[in-house]
Amino acid sequence: MAPDRLATLVGDFPRTPAYRGLRQALQELIGDGRIPLGIRLPSERAVTQALGVSRNTVTRAYADLVAAGFATARQGAGTYAAAPVDRRRAHDHALHAVGKAHAMDGVIDLNCAAGGATPGVAAAYARAMTALPAYLASDGYLPSGLPALRGLVAADYVRRGLPTAPEQIVITSGALSAIAIVARALSRPGDRVMIESPVYSNAIEALRLGGARLVSAPMADPLGDDGWDVAAIEATLRQTAPRLAYLIPDFQNPTGFLMHDAQRARYAAALHATRTTAIVDETLQSTCLSDAPMPAPFATHSPGAYTVGGASKLCWGGLRVGWIRAPRDAVDRIIAARVQMDLGSSLFDQLVVAEMLGTDSFLAVRRDQLRQRRDALALALREHLPDWRFRLPDGGLTLWVRMPHGSATQLAADMERQGIYLAPGPVFSVEGGSDSWLRIPYAKPEEQLVQAVRAMAATWSARPQDAGVQQRRTKRLIA
Numbered sequence: 001m002a003p004d005r006l007a008t009l010v011g012d013f014p015r016t017p018a019y020r021g022l023r024q025a026l027q028e029l030i031g032d033g034r035i036p037l038g039i040r041l042p043s044e045r046a047v048t049q050a051l052g053v054s055r056n057t058v059t060r061a062y063a064d065l066v067a068a069g070f071a072t073a074r075q076g077a078g079t080y081a082a083a084p085v086d087r088r089r090a091h092d093h094a095l096h097a098v099g100k101a102h103a104m105d106g107v108i109d110l111n112c113a114a115g116g117a118t119p120g121v122a123a124a125y126a127r128a129m130t131a132l133p134a135y136l137a138s139d140g141y142l143p144s145g146l147p148a149l150r151g152l153v154a155a156d157y158v159r160r161g162l163p164t165a166p167e168q169i170v171i172t173s174g175a176l177s178a179i180a181i182v183a184r185a186l187s188r189p190g191d192r193v194m195i196e197s198p199v200y201s202n203a204i205e206a207l208r209l210g211g212a213r214l215v216s217a218p219m220a221d222p223l224g225d226d227g228w229d230v231a232a233i234e235a236t237l238r239q240t241a242p243r244l245a246y247l248i249p250d251f252q253n254p255t256g257f258l259m260h261d262a263q264r265a266r267y268a269a270a271l272h273a274t275r276t277t278a279i280v281d282e283t284l285q286s287t288c289l290s291d292a293p294m295p296a297p298f299a300t301h302s303p304g305a306y307t308v309g310g311a312s313k314l315c316w317g318g319l320r321v322g323w324i325r326a327p328r329d330a331v332d333r334i335i336a337a338r339v340q341m342d343l344g345s346s347l348f349d350q351l352v353v354a355e356m357l358g359t360d361s362f363l364a365v366r367r368d369q370l371r372q373r374r375d376a377l378a379l380a381l382r383e384h385l386p387d388w389r390f391r392l393p394d395g396g397l398t399l400w401v402r403m404p405h406g407s408a409t410q411l412a413a414d415m416e417r418q419g420i421y422l423a424p425g426p427v428f429s430v431e432g433g434s435d436s437w438l439r440i441p442y443a444k445p446e447e448q449l450v451q452a453v454r455a456m457a458a459t460w461s462a463r464p465q466d467a468g469v470q471q472r473r474t475k476r477l478i479a
Contacts, residue, residue, distance in 0.1 A: 037431035115443035117316035145171025175310030185337035198428035227257030256393025268301035
């Protein structure tokens with residue numbers, strides 16, 4: 001990192017004493033991801049000149065940063081940004097079900113961005129039961145999926161402007177399974193895979209379990225308008241030449257950004273230049289909550305891309321049905337990788353999803369429900385936690401919320417003791433940054449969301465403020 005860049009990020013930090021103010025400023029920058037983990041900090045001499053402080057100030061600030069776990073010192077190589085071990089491991093609950101706690105009265109689980117079944121699911125189960133006997137004489141194994149469902153999924157891509165034959169669709173046991181299948185088919189352990197940061201936490205784990213070496217591509221300012229820092233993505237692709245890139249262009253999880261057409265075209269061109277294959281996660285594509293037209297599918301700009309989707313966010317998490325849209329010449333390779341994991345998705349679940357996709361009336365109901373819940377959550381945050389900042393997304397299932405100071409991991413631990421489970425920012429970061437951020441889903445009923453925010457506000461107001469924050473606020477009042 002260049003010294004002038006560090007000086008810009010640090011800004012006017014508290015200088016009474018200066019070493020502590022500098023350490024706190026650097027800790028916040030590393031904690032929320034603005035200084036990426038693993039990056040080499042400028043030398044003490046360079047920082048001294050850039051900030052106009054003494055060498056002893058920088059030496060002590062760096063030493064305190066190392067002692068707090070936010071940096072590592074390598075003999076003869078310099079000081080590197082890091083995250084404390086407890087924050088890198090932050091909250092297994094964000095990756096796994098809460099389990100027994102679900103049986104407890106009053107528990108509100110905001111780890112999982114999912115809610116109850118969409119109205120119409122029960123009726124679809126009844127219709128699927130009527131259709132099931134026609135399939136019982138077969139062996140029930142369909143590695144590529146139920147033909148009727150493959151046809152419906154393909155038709156939806158065609159409607160959105162992406163020519164697709166049913167033969168290009170492979171039905172899987174959920175979208176996460178689809179990601180793992182594509183990664184297994186197209187890469188080997190040790191291959192580099194570029195992944196957005198922050199990003200869907202389970203995708204991070206799925207790719208890691210497949211042996212990928214993850215390369216982080218930080219998103220742009222989460223409170224801005226761009227979403228993707230395409231220039232930084234281009235640089236990352238040139239420098240690392242990953243085999244695969246995992247991206248969520250439609251209401252990115254957790255930030256909620258929607259990638260516009262010009263960004264998609266430029267991103268696709270950068271992938272083509274480095275011969276990097278895209279795994280495009282469209283799980284949230286159907287959750288658009290505005291009347292604005294959606295951009296064309298990413299694969300229209302990148303014909304070699306593999307697109308994954310699923311029914312869990314649209315219908316119900318209990319329906320473990322996902323799919324892969326693959327290039328025509330790659331379908332056999334995908335199926336071969338798939339049968340190494342399982343021999344096909346539940347036939348009955350596929351029949352249920354086919355019934356749901358056969359009519360789009362439930363979509364309007366689902367979107368109205370999500371819109372009301374999003375607005376209720378946003379209103380509660382503005383009322384009870386006015387210093388917290390977020391963008392109101394036009395789709396998706398979550399708000400990506402920035403705390404003005406402190407650790408989201410610590411707040412999540414405090415809330416857990418009250419029966420409210422939150423997902424702090426580090427679980428959505430490849431290396432554990434973003435500790436001033438929380439992902440708060442709005443898939444739950446409004447009353448639960450408001451109750452959770454009120455409890456968070458009470459806990460937040462009772463916590464002692466960070467000393468650096470107090471100094472900065474005092475300085476603003478004096479000015």
